[in-house]
Amino acid sequence: MKQWNIVITGFGRVGWHVAELIGKRRERYLQRYQADVRIVGVCGSKKGLYHQAGLPGEQLAALTAASGGLQASPEASEAHTGTAFLQGSGADVVIEAGPTDFVTGGPAYEYITTALRCSMHVISISKGALVFDYPGLKRLAEEHQVMLKISGATAAALPTIDLAEYNLAGCEVSRFVGIFTGTTNFILSKMYQDNVPFEEAVAEAKRRGIAEPDPRFDLEGWDTACKLVILANALFDAGLRLEQIEREGITGITVEQMLQWREQNLVPKLTGEICRTAHGICASVKPRLYPAEHSFAQVNGATKAVMVETDVMGELLVIGGKSDPRAAAAAACKDLEHILMMHKTP
Amino acid sequence: MKQWNIVITGFGRVGWHVAELIGKRRERYLQRYQADVRIVGVCGSKKGLYHQAGLPGEQLAALTAASGGLQASPEASEAHTGTAFLQGSGADVVIEAGPTDFVTGGPAYEYITTALRCSMHVISISKGALVFDYPGLKRLAEEHQVMLKISGATAAALPTIDLAEYNLAGCEVSRFVGIFTGTTNFILSKMYQDNVPFEEAVAEAKRRGIAEPDPRFDLEGWDTACKLVILANALFDAGLRLEQIEREGITGITVEQMLQWREQNLVPKLTGEICRTAHGICASVKPRLYPAEHSFAQVNGATKAVMVETDVMGELLVIGGKSDPRAAAAAACKDLEHILMMHKTP
Structure with a gap:
């Protein structure tokens, strides 16, 4: 049984639904892939939450837009965001769900390159960094022998890739x-x-x-x-x-x-x-x-x-x-399952 | 670089096209999956061909219906068909493309159970054995930690499974x-x-x-x-x-x-x-x-x-x-790639 640590960078509506779906499917991951999947960190642009043993589901569920999300959470800290945080997070998989900047790639590009260089698998829902330099990111993933999955950025619930x-x-x-x-x-x-x-x-x-x-x-x-x-x-x-x-x-x-x-x-x-x-x-x-x-x-x-x-x-x-935020999140979770499938130990 | 030995049981039109497509895609398998894929055996109900190092492409290409197929091939031997042959063939993957018997499962059922018990992956294009006892075959595959792939038997080029x-x-x-x-x-x-x-x-x-x-x-x-x-x-x-x-x-x-x-x-x-x-x-x-x-x-x-x-x-x-024999063969070859994907060594 392998523990899979997940960090979600960018925690708006789609990121929130990713956490919700992963929580709901915990048993499924255990049974199908012998994978103990835990969300250890979520971060927005200014603050984040982190717990090495996994963030409690209720804490994640409470981070709704109605309650002010991550910014208003009393436990959220400035230490738990940014690429230095990501480097030290011990993540196996980073799910990038931040805003799209297709001119410079934006923070998403920094997160993705940092993750790949740390040999973390990456699932990108946001398009910006991929538009900016997919070939470079793909090369980086190959060099570090990790997967770069992009269903969420390429029509989500409609399979394309x-x-x-x-x-x-x-x-x-x-x-x-x-x-x-x-x-x-x-x-x-x-x-x-x-x-x-x-x-x-x-x-x-x-x-x-x-x-x-x-x-x-x-x-x-x-x-x-x-x-x-x-x-x-x-x-x-x-x-x-x-x-x-x-x-x-x-x-x-x-x-x-x-x-x-x-x-x-x-x-x-x-x-x-x-x-x-x-x-x-x-x-x-x-x-x-x-x-x-x-x-x-x-x-x-x-x-x-x-x-x-x-x-x-x-x-x-x-x-x-479907085209709603939950379906986009489900596309990223599908990518997560593909990663688990490929790494299933018999 | 791993050598992947393939045996095709049932060598009619679909089986012939499987061999043709695998031959054409040899370079692709090497590059994408570091897999040296070789067809070591093909067999019909009475005779078969076998070569441990891989059957030459030209020999397989010559086995057309017009030339009388396997039965008319001077090299084909009765020793190279049946479950005992399969057991000793050293196959990593068996592609079953024989006739369908959905009442008893027929020879296909014998081939598939033999292959799974020998820890060979199985790709079944023929439906009979799967109709007869898919749950039992699936269990057998799990016990032996191999894959049982069935795209060719479930609408082939149209993805269903x-x-x-x-x-x-x-x-x-x-x-x-x-x-x-x-x-x-x-x-x-x-x-x-x-x-x-x-x-x-x-x-x-x-x-x-x-x-x-x-x-x-x-x-x-x-x-x-x-x-x-x-x-x-x-x-x-x-x-x-x-x-x-x-x-x-x-x-x-x-x-x-x-x-x-x-x-x-x-x-x-x-x-x-x-x-x-x-x-x-x-x-x-x-x-x-x-x-x-x-x-x-x-x-x-x-x-x-x-x-x-x-x-x-x-x-x-x-x-x-498409619904023609070559598309059905392509569905089996897709299954083969899925097996190679899952076993790709980084």
């Missing part, structure tokens, strides 16, 4: 295309189905909590482009940078244009596509038009989807996977 | 339902779309090589029921036997019935469904009616699909995956 690396292991993937952002799909579906202008569809998405208060990151295609650059580098070794991805958002789409498309029986979807061509790997994000009977045309609302073309197994299309 | 165990690891699955047989889906689609009688649709499926010359195994729902009982036992520990599965085929469906359903905007699909209920696990196979806008209603031709409902990650729907 898994699909190509596990379900289609051995196949050559020639094309990988998806509706990777629920917000933009909701907005386009709403405009198409209810014949409303862009601004009204955006307002509705905000009201429902699907779109962020400032939704430009999604609407301008950045969110899809971020996922795409990570996927292109992870699956195709493409060595691409974010700025090399051809990117067009959905902000310019008008009611008139929608009407015209509907008359032509075409449905617009914001998709990200990676193709293997004679000239190397191409990746682009833009609104693409699909005939009404195409599978993608029927993926509506905030639902996501991915389609993979292979040499031997044909095409696979996957639709669905 | 993987989906629940890997992509949704940690989630509780409440419902697992699929169009698991391409033949019946082709026939129902043809009847629905072209308004032709059952017999004509069956004849067309035979002409295209989609249906077997004697297609009753598919048409009466046995094929779906076999996959379902394996899945119910593997994923839900259901302890079900084939005869406990409620089963209804598609043989009684008439043109008149189809017309009526079309008027009601309902589409019939032969689906297998496993549900977790208050009274335990229920599994049934029957033609079910879906509204035209339902995702299953839009899965046509010989295409397969599976839908999984979970507690935390919502629903996932997967559509596609």
Whole structure:
């Protein structure tokens, strides 16, 4: 029976749900993987909590947004955050769930590189550091013989990385295309189905909590482009940078244009596509038009989807996977199980 | 660098393609898993070929149906088939691709139990032995600390086992339902779309090589029921036997019935469904009616699909995956990679 120490860096809603799910699944980990999984530390940007023998579940459960989270916790200390803390934490696995900064990688990048250099496995839910330098982080993980898992950053509950690396292991993937952002799909579906202008569809998405208060990151295609650059580098070794991805958002789409498309029986979807061509790997994000009977045309609302073309197994299309913070946390917990599976002692 | 010796028991079209794909992927296995994978033996019911250092690729490639296969091969010997041969073969992995006998398990059951008792990993493409006693075989694999992989027997290129165990690891699955047989889906689609009688649709499926010359195994729902009982036992520990599965085929469906359903905007699909209920696990196979806008209603031709409902990650729907012998072989090779992944030495 091996003890697995977990530290969660970045402890917002998603991080909180990671702790909740790991707590609930404690017995499962013991039985399936002979793994005694304990959350020894959680930290935000200014303060953290740490207990070498594992933080009590009730203490973690109390750290809700309603109660002011980590900042308001009387036990939280400034000594329990930052990379020096992480180095000394004795973590086996670090789950990074902090805010995304895809220009510099931000604190997430510092946490991930520190963890990998200390031979800790890393599960990244936040995209920033992976967008900034996935190839470098992957190399670092390989040098230190640990795993770098990224389901939470690449469409979460919708399997993308898994699909190509596990379900289609051995196949050559020639094309990988998806509706990777629920917000933009909701907005386009709403405009198409209810014949409303862009601004009204955006307002509705905000009201429902699907779109962020400032939704430009999604609407301008950045969110899809971020996922795409990570996927292109992870699956195709493409060595691409974010700025090399051809990117067009959905902000310019008008009611008139929608009407015209509907008359032509075409449905617009914001998709990200990676193709293997004679000239190397191409990746682009833009609104693409699909005939009404195409599978993608029927993926509506905030639902996501991915389609993979292979040499031997044909095409696979996957639709669905919840998009809420708990589902994102569940994707990270899935990654944790993959790590436990790979390290199971017979 | 570990040498991995493979023996393929049952060497028809699927087995031949397994050998072909393993040969093509030799470099990949070396690079990704530091695994030197060699096919040391292949055997049919009467004769086999064996070479401790690995059979030459050209010799395997020559064993085509056109050239009479294994039976006509001058090097093939009666000493190189049967369970005694398997025991002495030094195999690390046995890939079973022989004919299916779901009443007694047949020779496949003998091969699989022998292999597991010798602590060889097993990949089963044939369903018979798994239908006959998956729980017993799984126990045997656990006792001997080896893996029993069954993608090839459970819809092959369409991920089913993987989906629940890997992509949704940690989630509780409440419902697992699929169009698991391409033949019946082709026939129902043809009847629905072209308004032709059952017999004509069956004849067309035979002409295209989609249906077997004697297609009753598919048409009466046995094929779906076999996959379902394996899945119910593997994923839900259901302890079900084939005869406990409620089963209804598609043989009684008439043109008149189809017309009526079309008027009601309902589409019939032969689906297998496993549900977790208050009274335990229920599994049934029957033609079910879906509204035209339902995702299953839009899965046509010989295409397969599976839908999984979970507690935390919502629903996932997967559509596609080729159904030919090479794709079935690729599913077994995927299983082989999973074994190599799990045993990769850093």
